[in-house]
Structures are given as structure tokens and as C-alpha cells.
Amino acid sequence: MWKIKPFDHLILFLGTLFLLAPVVLAVMSSTHSAVEIHTGGLFLTPGTEGAATYAKVLTARGGFTGDVTGLSMLMNSLILGVGFAVGKIVLSMMAAYALVYFRFRFATAIFWMIFATLLLPLEVRIMPSYQVMSDLHLLNTYTGLIVPLLASATGTFYFRQFFKSVPDELLEAARIDGAGPVKFFLDILVPLSRTMMAAIFIIMFVYGWNQYLWPILMTTDEHFFTLMRGIKAILQVWVGSQIPDYNEAFALAVLAMVPPVLVVIVFQRMFIKGLTESDK
Amino acid sequence: MTVSPSLSLAQRLRLWVSRPAGPPAKAVQFDRALTPWAFLVPQLAIVVIFFYWPSAQAVTSSFYLEDPFGFGATFVGLDNYADLSRSNEYRQIAGFTAFFSAVVTALALGLGLLLAVKADKVIRAAGPYKTALISVYAIAPPVAALIGMMLFDLHIGPATQFAALFGYDLRVGIDYWDTAFALIVISVWKQVPYNFIFFLSGLQSVPVSVREAALIDARSGWRRFVDVTLPLLAPTAFFLLIINVTYALFDTFGIIDVIVKDKPANNPMTLVYKVYLDGFKGNDIGGSSAQSVVLMVLVAVLTVVQFRLLERRVHYG
Amino acid sequence: MAGMTLSSVGKTYAGGVQAVSDVSLTIEDGEFIVLVGPSGCGKSTLLRMVAGLEEITAGEVTIGDRIVNRLEPSERDIAMVFQNYALYPHMSVRENMAYGLKNRGTSRAEIEARVTEAARMLELGPYLDRKPRALSGGQRQRVAMGRAIVRQPAAFLFDEPLSNLDAKLRVSMRGEIRKLQRRLGTTSLYVTHDQLEAMTLADRLVVLNGGRIEQVGTPLEVYHRPASTFVASFIGAPAMNLMDAQVAGGRVLLEGVDLGPAGVAEGAVTLGLRAEDLSAAPTGLPVVVDYVEELGASRIVHALAEGQRIAFAHPPEAALSDRMALRVAPGRLHLFDTLSGKRIDRAARVPEVVA
Numbered sequence: 004m005w006k007i008k009p010f011d012h013l014i015l016f017l018g019t020l021f022l023l024a025p026v027v028l029a030v031m032s033s034t035h036s037a038v039e040i041h042t043g044g045l046f047l048t049p050g051t052e053g054a055a056t057y058a059k060v061l062t063a064r065g066g067f068t069g070d071v072t073g074l075s076m077l078m079n080s081l082i083l084g085v086g087f088a089v090g091k092i093v094l095s096m097m098a099a100y101a102l103v104y105f106r107f108r109f110a111t112a113i114f115w116m117i118f119a120t121l122l123l124p125l126e127v128r129i130m131p132s133y134q135v136m137s138d139l140h141l142l143n144t145y146t147g148l149i150v151p152l153l154a155s156a157t158g159t160f161y162f163r164q165f166f167k168s169v170p171d172e173l174l175e176a177a178r179i180d181g182a183g184p185v186k187f188f189l190d191i192l193v194p195l196s197r198t199m200m201a202a203i204f205i206i207m208f209v210y211g212w213n214q215y216l217w218p219i220l221m222t223t224d225e226h227f228f229t230l231m232r233g234i235k236a237i238l239q240v241w242v243g244s245q246i247p248d249y250n251e252a253f254a255l256a257v258l259a260m261v262p263p264v265l266v267v268i269v270f271q272r273m274f275i276k277g278l279t280e281s282d283k
Numbered sequence: 284m285t286v287s288p289s290l291s292l293a294q295r296l297r298l299w300v301s302r303p304a305g306p307p308a309k310a311v312q313f314d315r316a317l318t319p320w321a322f323l324v325p326q327l328a329i330v331v332i333f334f335y336w337p338s339a340q341a342v343t344s345s346f347y348l349e350d351p352f353g354f355g356a357t358f359v360g361l362d363n364y365a366d367l368s369r370s371n372e373y374r375q376i377a378g379f380t381a382f383f384s385a386v387v388t389a390l391a392l393g394l395g396l397l398l399a400v401k402a403d404k405v406i407r408a409a410g411p412y413k414t415a416l417i418s419v420y421a422i423a424p425p426v427a428a429l430i431g432m433m434l435f436d437l438h439i440g441p442a443t444q445f446a447a448l449f450g451y452d453l454r455v456g457i458d459y460w461d462t463a464f465a466l467i468v469i470s471v472w473k474q475v476p477y478n479f480i481f482f483l484s485g486l487q488s489v490p491v492s493v494r495e496a497a498l499i500d501a502r503s504g505w506r507r508f509v510d511v512t513l514p515l516l517a518p519t520a521f522f523l524l525i526i527n528v529t530y531a532l533f534d535t536f537g538i539i540d541v542i543v544k545d546k547p548a549n550n551p552m553t554l555v556y557k558v559y560l561d562g563f564k565g566n567d568i569g570g571s572s573a574q575s576v577v578l579m580v581l582v583a584v585l586t587v588v589q590f591r592l593l594e595r596r597v598h599y600g
Numbered sequence: 601m602a603g604m605t606l607s608s609v610g611k612t613y614a615g616g617v618q619a620v621s622d623v624s625l626t627i628e629d630g631e632f633i634v635l636v637g638p639s640g641c642g643k644s645t646l647l648r649m650v651a652g653l654e655e656i657t658a659g660e661v662t663i664g665d666r667i668v669n670r671l672e673p674s675e676r677d678i679a680m681v682f683q684n685y686a687l688y689p690h691m692s693v694r695e696n697m698a699y700g701l702k703n704r705g706t707s708r709a710e711i712e713a714r715v716t717e718a719a720r721m722l723e724l725g726p727y728l729d730r731k732p733r734a735l736s737g738g739q740r741q742r743v744a745m746g747r748a749i750v751r752q753p754a755a756f757l758f759d760e761p762l763s764n765l766d767a768k769l770r771v772s773m774r775g776e777i778r779k780l781q782r783r784l785g786t787t788s789l790y791v792t793h794d795q796l797e798a799m800t801l802a803d804r805l806v807v808l809n810g811g812r813i814e815q816v817g818t819p820l821e822v823y824h825r826p827a828s829t830f831v832a833s834f835i836g837a838p839a840m841n842l843m844d845a846q847v848a849g850g851r852v853l854l855e856g857v858d859l860g861p862a863g864v865a866e867g868a869v870t871l872g873l874r875a876e877d878l879s880a881a882p883t884g885l886p887v888v889v890d891y892v893e894e895l896g897a898s899r900i901v902h903a904l905a906e907g908q909r910i911a912f913a914h915p916p917e918a919a920l921s922d923r924m925a926l927r928v929a930p931g932r933l934h935l936f937d938t939l940s941g942k943r944i945d946r947a948a949r950v951p952e953v954v955a
Contacts, residue, residue: 008404008405011401011404011405012401012405012408014397014398014401015398015401015402015405015412018394018397018398018401018475019398019412019415019416021472022415022416022419022472022475022476023415023418023419025427025430025431025434025472026418026419026422026430028430028433028434028441029430029433032433040439041438041439044439044440044441044444045433045434045439045440045441093325094325094326094329095326097322097323097325097326098322098323098325098326098327100322101318101319101320101322101323102323103309104309104312104313105312105313105314105315105318105319105322106312106313106314107315107316107319107320110319113323113327116327116330116335117326117327117330120330120334122582122583122586123334123338123579123582123583124529124533124582126533126536126555126558126559127341127533127555127558127575127578127579127582128334128337128338128340128341128575128579129558129559129562129575130341130344130558130559130562130563130568130571130572130575131336131337131338131340131341131344131572131575132333132337133562133563134337134340135332135333135336135337135340139332150329150333151329151333153329153333154329154330154332154333154334155334156330159326167309170684170686171309171310171311172682172683172684172685172686173686173688174309174311175311175651175653175673175680175682175686176680176682176686176687176688176747177688177699178652178653178672178673178674179651179652179653179673179674179678179679179680179700180674180699180700180703180747181674181700181703181704182674182699182703184313184315184318185318186703188322190699191688191690194690195688195689195690197690209421212423213421213422213423213424213426215423215424215425215536215537215540216536216537216540216559219540220563231423231425231426231537234425234426234429234541235425235540235541238429238541238544239544249433249439252429252433253430253433255429256426256429256430259423259426260421260422260423260426263421263422263423264418264421264422266421267417267418267420267421268414268417268418268421271413271414271417274417275413275417275480275484278480278481279480279481279484279485311653
């Protein structure tokens with residue numbers, strides 16, 4: 004009954020090959036020099052220039068001001084990813100707690116007000132969002148980079164679903180044990196949500212790290228450039244050069260994809276669970 | 284500890300839509316006047332400042348013609364909308380957006396499902412495939428596009444060289460449809476793993492007893508797939524459809540920006556990219572805002588219609 | 601430790617649904633009271649009102665000498681054991697038991713002493729540092745008990761605490777709860793839908809139906825003198841036979857057969873007969889046997905008397921035939937009003953001595 008199925012493996016193998024080949028090409032090509040790539044095309048084998056290229060991309064000062072490095076962009080991407088994930092978890096856990104565990108006036112209205120944000124992605128109100136940030140003098144700040152991205156209810160939705168699945172009796176037992184709303188939240192609900200928090204942290208970290216449009220609008224000061232913003236920058240000088248810095252572009256792309264890919268692979272089980280079991 | 288797996292994804296989605304008012308979410312709740320507000324204030328403040336304020340701004344400025352040099356604005360009523368409806372370019376972009384979204388959604392869903400079904404059959408060996416695919420999921424759209432751009436590069440791109448073998452001159456970035464082709468390939472590539480993960484987890488949640496019953500009732504594997512597996516996957520597919528359309532409409536921004544590189548002339552683009560171009564590059568704030576509002580309405584309607592229409596045809600097991 | 605009174609307690613939900621109405625009950629200090637009834641009878645609601653988890657919309661609840669209507673659950677000096685145990689999954693057994701005490705500011709040494717004592721009593725010593733998920737169902741049940749015991753409350757409230765256990769464990773836990781309560785002498789209010797559990801545990805039973813009290817009494821009182829047809833059919837297995845009968849000339853007539861003296865007004869009545877009060881006899885009520893339930897020590901024969909169902913106990917060794925005649929043990933006729941279903945008290949009308 005359970006036999007080896009060569010045909011199934013073939014399709015899977017080919018599919019995976021096609022999906023992974025570009026990544027492999029990028030990683031391998033980043034270890035060759037620009038000239039090699041220009042004359043020989045992309046590579047599937049490692050080259051010898053890797054160390055030099057990555058050292059240059061990470062530490063060489065570039066840009067107009069001359070103090071943006073790959074390392075500083077990496078740092079900013081990290082701040083964005085972690086800041087976004089932590090902010091999301093804190094805000095949405097608190098809001099979901101209020102929505103699930105309290106009876107209060109206007110609860111329905113507030114519910115709708117928060118969940119309507121799921122309807123409209125940031126991209127459709129990008130122009131006025133930029134103006135608001137400009138009015139609030141938040142351009143070129145970490146606050147401006149991170150906080151507006153928090154204005155969507157995805158996390159709140161995840162936590163609301165999770166809290167609703169927590170047995171009612173736990174709250175009742177806690178009330179008999181003399182725990183008020185704040186104590187119940189901190190002593191019972193937060194520790195209970197650890198797995199959920201971890202899963203959401205991973206999802207949100209990847210989401211924050213991978214943000215593109217918002218960082219390219221919000222940051223003109225190179226001190227705040229993320230890796231995604233760096234990719235945009237490298238492409239802007241691309242046009243017109245004799246031999247484009249293919250190798251550096253590849254190295255930058257690799258730097259930009261390694262952290263989220265690593266996080267997702269290492270926490271694969273938790274990530275998939277969080278993704279598929281709590282809706283979107 | 285974890286989210287109850289007994290309800291399927293779409294069941295919960297449906298519950299959420301059909302009884303959206305939520306409260307009372309619990310039979311037992313705290314009865315306090317002020318505490319809930321203390322918990323809500325941070326999220327509410329951010330939602331109001333960074334969601335409702337800009338959204339309202341988009342609506343108001345769509346009725347104004349803004350001076351490009353920032354010397355005030357004139358109220359022009361619905362002129363911006365009228366201009367949009369008369370613009371051939373806008374209609375053409377809307378058409379491309381529809382085409383692009385449909386193709387990307389169909390291909391990404393189809394390939395994701397194919398791989399998931401195959402992985403489900405070789406379940407004991409599915410681990411490595413899963414890991415490989417999930418790593419592609421974590422790659423940002425602009426990074427995917429940067430890699431894609433190299434693949435389609437006029438000088439060094441393997442895809443270009445491959446096409447040349449068949450005598451086809453693939454000119455991504457120059458020829459409209461060649462560029463569209465590259466955009467679609469990259470967008471699908473980036474999204475297949477996501478669909479794969481969901482379809483696979485959907486397939487694996489089909490109970491063993493149901494599989495065995497199907498094995499007894501239907502001889503051909505294809506029949507089993509069409510009659511049993513597919514209906515059980517419907518909730519997942521329905522959910523993914525929404526996610527994929529949203530992805531094609533909005534999340535592909537990074538891909539388009541990298542491939543098209545601010546050179547809109549004779550290049551395909553989607554409505555979202557047009558909003559960005561007109562607003563930031565063209566300084567047509569009124570027109571861009573009007574487009575934003577059109578998109579807002581489109582997205583809102585799409586979401587509601589999808590739920591209303593598709594929901595009925597989906598079998599909730 | 602304290603007694604408890606419920607006076608005219610009622611619960612009306614926002615939608616106008618009346619879950620509990622006009623319940624009055626006085627519970628002595630140290631008494632074990634079981635609230636029993638079918639699902640939806642309001643027994644859990646009543647318990648939760650006492651606990652403070654459900655708002656009391658009418659009447660008053662007193663624990664000790666305090667009216668607790670407006671008090672938070674934690675201020676009512678009660679402890680509760682839940683059906684699904686409601687243990688905090690992220691805390692160890694020790695932490696689970698200590699949490700309530702910690703919140704009340706009990707000293708660390710005192711907490712330690714009480715937890716140790718409770719663990720000893722419940723034989724939980726070796727498991728104190730385990731998480732609930734590493735325990736069996738029975739052990740979790742004990743931890744839930746332990747959490748209640750360490751509080752040293754005025755009253756224990758039990759909400760169907762045994763219904764998640766398998767049948768065998770249920771019987772042994774039943775015994776343990778009873779012994780423990782006797783030993784501690786703590787007033788207890790216990791909710792169950794299982795009439796056997798109710799009979800074996802209670803000092804007094806409170807039978808609820810549709811949010812009202814049907815009868816209050818010791819298990820034997822309730823069993824032998826059910827106050828209504830509802831109680832008669834709910835308490836005891838197999839359920840009491842309830843049949844349409846007539847009273848004529850001071851005698852009870854079932855399908856025309858004289859079963860004994862009535863002592864109540866003439867006319868139609870509902871006649872209640874326990875299966876064990878019926879036995880086969882050469883002459884009596886003629887029945888046609890339908891089917892037989894073997895119970896090992898005895899058997900229950902289901903039969904028809906002129907179309908009315910009747911079940912009777914029959915010794916396993918005794919002969920069975922298709923047609924039999926039944927007699928009723930003297931004085932074991934229960935008469936109920938056909939309309940209200942209330943018991944018609946014969947002694948009150950006719951001073952006849954019942955054997």
C-alpha cells in the first residue's frame with residue numbers, strides 16, 4: 004500500500020528546484036567578482052571573492068553622506084523587525100484582552116473601529132500617511148518607521164481568537180483566587196500565551212524586516228536606511244554604470260534574506276503553527 | 284494551550300464574519316468602567332492617528348487640486364474623479380491590474396496546491412521540501428525582485444539566454460509584455476510557498492478515517508482527489524484566495540518598483556504603483572488621493588463580496 | 601466555617617429568560633448539600649450565583665452572617681472545584697494551590713504549611729512540582745480539590761467535579777470527596793446531574809426542575825417519598841413506574857385491578873410504583889413481558905399492563921413466562937395528582953397506619 008512514489012517525488016523535486024535555484028544563484032554569484040559575472044553570467048558554484056565583497060558591503064561607507072554601511076542598514080532592519088514585532092504583540096495583546104474579557108459600553112463600536120483596519124492596507128493610503136508623518140515631524144525617526152505599521156489589527160485578531168479559546172473557568176478560578184483584571188492578565192493570560200507570542204513574534208519579525216514601501220518613503224536620512232531601502236539605493240545608481248556591481252547587489256540581497264530565512268527555518272514548527280492555526 | 288484545532292480555519296473566519304460584533308466573547312467577563320479603556324488606549328491611539336486620520340485625509344484631498352509648489356489647494360469637487368474616469372491610461376492600468384492579479388492568483392494557488400498534494404503523498408519525506416519552500420516564503424518581495432531582475436537581465440540573465448535558445452528575444456524592462464511576464468513569474472515564485480504551507484496543513488488535517496473511507500469508495504486517485512480531498516480543502520482555498528488577491532494587488536509593490544525602477548514609460552504597473560507614482564513622483568496629490576479612495580472602495584467591496592458569494596459554495600467540514 | 605442561607609434567590613437573564621426562581625434554602629454548618637436535576641434546570645446557575653460568578657437578580661445569599669450579594673467571588677470566603685478542573689496550566693501543582701493564598705497576602709510559611717498539609721491529605725506529595733499536563737485526570741481532580749482545601753473557606757462549591765472522569769475513577773473519587781468533607785466538616789454545595797452521585801454524597805438533596813426547587817430532603821426521604829412525579833422519575837434507577845390509575849371506593853385500581861387502599865379523594869390519579877416494590881405472584885396485575893434487562897445480581901423485567909409500560913425487579917433464579925401477574929408490597933403505592941404531578945399525601949387525609 005505505502006510504496007515509494009517516484010513520480011510524486013519528481014514533481015516535488017522539480018518544483019523545489021525551480022523555487023530554490025534563484026536563491027542558490029544569488030548566494031553563489033555573490034562570491035564572484037562583478038567582472039566575472041559580467042562576462043560569465045550567474046554562477047551555481049562558489050567563487051573566491053566572497054569575503055572581500057561581503058566585507059566591502061558590510062563596512063564600506065557609501066551613499067551621499069558617506070556614512071551608511073551594510074552593517075548600519077542591517078542594524079536598522081533589525082530594529083524595525085524587532086521593534087515592530089514587540090510593539091505589535093504588546094499593543095494587540097492588550098487590546099484583545101479588553102475586547103474579550105470586559106463588558107463595557109461601546110465595545111461593539113470599538114471592535115469595528117479596530118477591525119476595519121484589516122480592510123485597507125497601508126499601500127492605499129500611502130500619500131496621506133506620509134503627510135501625517137510629516138506634520139508630526141516623524142520623518143527620519145525610528146518612531147515614524149515603526150509605529151504607523153502597527154495600525155493594523157492582524158495581531159489583535161490573532162490574540163482575540165486565542166483568548167476566546169482559553170477556557171472560561173480559568174478566569175473564574177482566578178477571580179475566586181482573588182485576581183483582578185490586571186493580575187489575571189499578567190499572572191495567567193500572558194504566561195499562557197507564550198507559545199502564541201513566540202509564533203506571532205516570528206511572523207511579525209519577518210513582516211517588519213521585509214517592509215519596503217514605508218521605509219523608502221519615511222527615510223531620506225541615510226542613518227535610518229534599512230536593507231530594503233539599501234536595495235532601492237543600489238538600484239538607483241545602477242543605471243549608467245559600465246559594469247554594474249552585480250556582486251554587491253547579490254551580497255546585499257543575501258544579507259537581506261538570511262535573517263528572516265534563518266528565523267523561519269529554525270522556528271519552522273512554531274511558525275507554521277502560528278500561521279495556519281490562528282487565521283490572518 | 285494552543286488554539287483549538289477542532290475548528291477549521293475558514294469556520295473560524297466565517298464565525299468572525301457572521302457574528303462580527305464579538306462581544307460578549309466570553310460568558311464571564313469583568314465588569315469595570317475604566318480598566319478596558321486603559322488596555323485599549325495604545326491601540327486606539329495608533330489606529331486613529333495612523334489609520335483614520337490619513338484615510339480621512341485621502342478622502343478630503345481627493346476633492347482638492349493641490350498646487351504642486353505647496354501654495355494651497357482649491358476645492359474642485361469631483362473633478363479628480365472625473366479626470367480618472369476619462370483617463371485612458373488609468374483604465375489601461377486598471378485592466379492590467381485585473382489581469383495581473385488573476386494570473387498571479389491562479390498560478391500561485393495552482394502550483395501551491397500541486398506541490399502540497401505531492402508532498403502530502405510522500406509525507407514521511409515532506410520535511411526537507413517544507414523547509415526548502417518555507418525559506419523562499421521569508422524572502423522579501425523586493426529582494427525576490429532583485430534576484431529576478433538578474434535572472435532576466437539583458438546581458439547576464441539565464442532566463443534571457445534560455446529564451447534566446449529558442450530564438451526569442453526576451454527584453455524585460457523594455458518590452459511591455461516581456462516585463463509583465465517577468466513580474467508575473469517573480470510574483471508567483473514568491474507566493475507559491477505560502478500557499479503550499481497552507482494547503483499542506485489543510486491536507487494533513489483531513490482525518491485518516493476519511494482518507495480510508497475514500498480509499499474504499501473510489502478506485503481512481505483523481506476521483507478521490509476531486510470528490511473528497513478538494514471539497515475538504517475548500518475552506519483553506521477560500522481563505523487563500525482572499526490572501527492571494529490581496530497579495531497580487533498590494534504586496535507586489537516592491538517587485539514592481541524594483542523591476543520598473545521609477546521608469547513608468549511603457550512599463551506595466553498596478554493601481555497601487557500608480558497611486559505612488561502620481562503622489563510622490565508626479566506631485567498630483569489630488570489625483571493620487573482620488574485613486575486611493577477608488578482603491579479603498581474596491582478593496583472594501585472585494586472583501587465583502589468575496590465573503591458573501593464564496594462563503595455559500597464552500598463546504599465547512 | 602459557617603452555614604448558608606438562600607432566600608427567594610432568582611436569576612433573570614438580560615433577554616428575559618428566567619433561569620432560577622424563588623429558591624429558598626437553609627444550609628447548616630458542615631452540611632453536604634447536593635443540587636441535582638437535568639441539564640438546564642438552573643443548578644449550575646444557582647451555584648455560580650453563590651460563588652459570585654453570576655449576578656443575583658433577586659433575593660439574598662448569606663454565607664456565615666454576611667450578605668454576599670455584592671461581594672466579589674474572592675471576598676465571599678468560598679472555594680470552588682470546576683468540572684474541567686480549571687488548573688493554571690503554566691503553574692506547578694504547588695503554585696496552583698498557593699496562588700489564591702498569595703493573592704490574599706498569606707505569609708509564605710503559612711502557605712507552605714497549608715500546601716504541604718493538603719498534599720499529604722490528597723497524596724499529592726510527589727507531584728507538587730509537576731505541571732498539570734503531566735498529571736492524570738484523577739490527579740488533576742485532586743489538585744483542584746487541594747486548591748480549594750488550602751483556602752480553608754467557609755464553604756466548598758463543586759460544579760460537576762467528577763463528570764470528566766471515567767466510571768471507575770468516579771466511584772472512588774466520590775468516596776474520597778465524601779470522606780474528606782466529613783473530616784474537614786466544611787459546608788459544601790455540590791452540583792451534579794447524576795442522581796446516583798447525588799444519592800451517595802448528600803446529607804440532603806435539592807432536586808431542581810425548571811429553575812425551581814421540587815423537593816429538599818435526605819436521600820432516603822426523597823427516594824421513598826418523592827414530592828412529585830418529576831422527582832419520582834428522576835431519582836432512582838430504573839425510574840419509578842408512573843401509571844394512569846383510578847381511585848374508587850377507597851381503593852387504588854390499575855387497569856381494574858385492586859392494588860390496595862387509597863385514602864384519597866375519588867377519581868383519576870397518577871400511580872407511582874418502584875420496580876423493587878413489585879413482585880411476581882400467582883394472582884394480581886396481569887402483564888405481558890416485553891423484554892428483560894440482565895443486571896447480574898438481579899434482572900429488570902419490562903412489561904406491558906394493558907398498554908401501559910411497567911418495569912419490575914425479578915430475582916435471576918426465578919422463573920419467567922410471557923404472561924405474569926404482579927403484586928405490590930403493602931404501603932408502597934405513591935399517588936400523584938394527574939394535573940399538577942404533586943404527591944397526594946394519604947396520611948393527611950386518612951389516619952391509616954402504613955406498615
